[in-house]
Amino acid sequence: MRVVTASEMYAIDRYTIQQIGMSEESLMENAGQAVATVLLERIQPAQRVAVLAGTGNNGGDGFVVARVLKSYGYTTDLWLIPPKEKVKGAAKKALEIYENSGYEVKNYIGNEKEFIEQLRHYDVIIDALLGIGINGALRSPYKEIIEKVNEAKELVVYAIDVPSGIPADGGAVETAIQADVTITIQYPKLSAYTFPTADYYGELIVVDIGIPPLSLEKNAEFRRLWSEAAVARTLPVRKRSSHKGTYGKGLVIGGSRNMTGAVIMTAKAALRSGAGLLTMAVPDDVYPVVATHIPEVMYHPCSSLNGCFAGEIDLITLDVDAIAAGPGMGRTMGAKSVVQKVLCQDVPVVLDADALYFWNDYVSIIRERTEATILTPHPGEMARMLGVSIDDVERDRFGIAKQFAMSNGVYLVLKGPYTIVTTPDGKQYVNTSGNPALAKGGSGDVLTGIILAFIMQHDNIQEAICNAVFVHGKAADALVEKEHSPMDVLATDVIEAIPQTLFSLYKKGASYQKQR
Numbered sequence: 001m002r003v004v005t006a007s008e009m010y011a012i013d014r015y016t017i018q019q020i021g022m023s024e025e026s027l028m029e030n031a032g033q034a035v036a037t038v039l040l041e042r043i044q045p046a047q048r049v050a051v052l053a054g055t056g057n058n059g060g061d062g063f064v065v066a067r068v069l070k071s072y073g074y075t076t077d078l079w080l081i082p083p084k085e086k087v088k089g090a091a092k093k094a095l096e097i098y099e100n101s102g103y104e105v106k107n108y109i110g111n112e113k114e115f116i117e118q119l120r121h122y123d124v125i126i127d128a129l130l131g132i133g134i135n136g137a138l139r140s141p142y143k144e145i146i147e148k149v150n151e152a153k154e155l156v157v158y159a160i161d162v163p164s165g166i167p168a169d170g171g172a173v174e175t176a177i178q179a180d181v182t183i184t185i186q187y188p189k190l191s192a193y194t195f196p197t198a199d200y201y202g203e204l205i206v207v208d209i210g211i212p213p214l215s216l217e218k219n220a221e222f223r224r225l226w227s228e229a230a231v232a233r234t235l236p237v238r239k240r241s242s243h244k245g246t247y248g249k250g251l252v253i254g255g256s257r258n259m260t261g262a263v264i265m266t267a268k269a270a271l272r273s274g275a276g277l278l279t280m281a282v283p284d285d286v287y288p289v290v291a292t293h294i295p296e297v298m299y300h301p302c303s304s305l306n307g308c309f310a311g312e313i314d315l316i317t318l319d320v321d322a323i324a325a326g327p328g329m330g331r332t333m334g335a336k337s338v339v340q341k342v343l344c345q346d347v348p349v350v351l352d353a354d355a356l357y358f359w360n361d362y363v364s365i366i367r368e369r370t371e372a373t374i375l376t377p378h379p380g381e382m383a384r385m386l387g388v389s390i391d392d393v394e395r396d397r398f399g400i401a402k403q404f405a406m407s408n409g410v411y412l413v414l415k416g417p418y419t420i421v422t423t424p425d426g427k428q429y430v431n432t433s434g435n436p437a438l439a440k441g442g443s444g445d446v447l448t449g450i451i452l453a454f455i456m457q458h459d460n461i462q463e464a465i466c467n468a469v470f471v472h473g474k475a476a477d478a479l480v481e482k483e484h485s486p487m488d489v490l491a492t493d494v495i496e497a498i499p500q501t502l503f504s505l506y507k508k509g510a511s512y513q514k515q516r
């Protein structure tokens with residue numbers, strides 16, 4: 001499933017109309033019919049429905065929906081919010097068809113009191129007020145209407161395309177429909193995967209209105225959801241002839257006197273995710289503590305200074321296939337020197353947490369690297385690396401991630417709900433697993449371990465990273481689906497949920513794997 005911006009969606013519509021030859025009216029009819037099909041399955045015949053329609057094409061979709069619901073015998077009122085003469089183009093045509101079918105329009109203007117009075121008697125609201133064409137702050141009377149609908153908590157609200165009032169590409173929200181379900185037309189918009197806008201969507205359903213894939217290919221950048229099916233299809237298959245070396249010799253670098261747990265979690269997660277051989281490089285001051293935790297790893301104690309890395313690490317002797325550096329390593333000059341040495345190795349490198357702290361000192365080395373560099377910042381780290389505010393990052397997660405990954409030639413994993421993986425050539429993949437249980441210290445350390453293990457086992461780095469991000473989120477989902485609340489989950493619980501998550505993904509993927 002691809003994800004689009006509002007301007008891409010307009011370009012796709014234009015191309016479909018002008019180059020492919022479908023009429024705007026038929027697209028609107030398809031949109032309304034597709035939305036109505038979903039509604040007919042969900043709304044009970046006894047429920048009273050109100051369709052609230054605005055001036056634009058979103059309102060046009062609403063006219064089609066109202067007509068279909070009425071023709072199926074549903075008790076449906078169509079409230080037209082603007083004066084009728086403001087409705088233009090395809091929407092005007094859809095309104096004419098509605099009226100020619102013998103159905104009545106209720107005008108909001110002049111009947112404001114009746115509207116408020118009636119609102120109490122409806123069970124279902126179809127929000128066709130505003131779509132992706134919203135411009136600037138909400139104007140009257142939309143603002144008041146939306147506030148009234150949101151106040152009526154017992155109403156079930158279905159939004160068409162986007163919840164009215166939210167910016168389609170994401171950003172700050174002042175007033176917007178709080179939908180229970182949003183039925184999006186053809187492709188989800190960015191705002192479904194950024195916050196705070198995503199919170200207004202409720203359940204998201206995407207309906208196909210018959211726009212040919214060519215219109216998408218010609219008019220939209222590559223941005224897609226990475227779903228469970230994609231993971232199941234691309235998880236690596238272990239060959240019977242394999243041995244421990246087949247799955248890579250990984251190195252995890254981290255730890256300091258104040259933080260010994262992070263690097264332990266990274267290493268455990270890597271082992272649970274299939275790393276063949278794993279070595280942990282830690283400051284020798286903390287080695288005795290760390291070494292008691294994981295019997296399966298080898299150790300490479302490094303010289304310490306005040307409980308942190310002094311700066312030396314013998315990477316030549318270690319001879320590894322991939323490295324993850326950062327968890328708990330501290331923000332010292334010694335740590336910086338270790339990371340710089342790591343970046344000079346010709347193997348894929350994952351940098352997380354403290355290894356991102358001296359970003360500006362690594363940029364030039366990273367741009368010269370030929371092997372993959374994978375950075376996994378959360379929004380706070382990303383903001384710091386760019387010298388902007390966290391709000392700036394959240395407002396434009398997709399744009400900022402793409403610019404950053406392309407200009408530095410890195411794989412960027414911008415964490416958060418709906419983590420975005422961006423490749424050095426600018427392709428973007430939105431993760432669909434995970435829940436607020438992951439909003440806890442240690443989650444990132446676990447993810448780093450899974451990524452390290454996966455890049456050693458997949459042939460394709462993008463698939464490795466996307467699958468790792470998915471498995472991490474899915475493990476947390478599995479916990480809250482069974483015996484955990486979102487509050488009590490620990491990062492170590494997530495590690496212990498990796499086996500069942502992989503087990504179920506492999507089962508689902510078995511049919512795909514056979515076909516390969």
Ligand SMILES: NC(=O)C1=CN([C@@H]2O[C@H](COP(=O)(O)OP(=O)(O)OC[C@H]3O[C@@H](n4cnc5c(N)ncnc54)[C@H](O)[C@@H]3O)[C@@H](O)[C@H]2O)[C@@H](O)CC1
Pocket residue numbers: 013024027028031054055056057058059060061129130131132133134135136137138139140142160161162185209
């Ligand atoms: N071919 C197409 O273009 C298709 C469009 N579709 C629908 O059309 C929608 C986009 O249509 P439009 O471009 O007409 O945009 P909208 O339907 O979002 O409405 C834009 C209109 O809303 C009003 N408006 C804008 N900003 C406002 C504000 N801040 N406060 C109050 N009123 C405001 C203006 O009158 C403006 O003309 C999509 O979301 C989708 O629902 C679908 O019918 C499928 C086909």
Ligand SMILES: [K+]
Pocket residue numbers: 058127128129130131159160161162163164
């Ligand atoms: K809407």
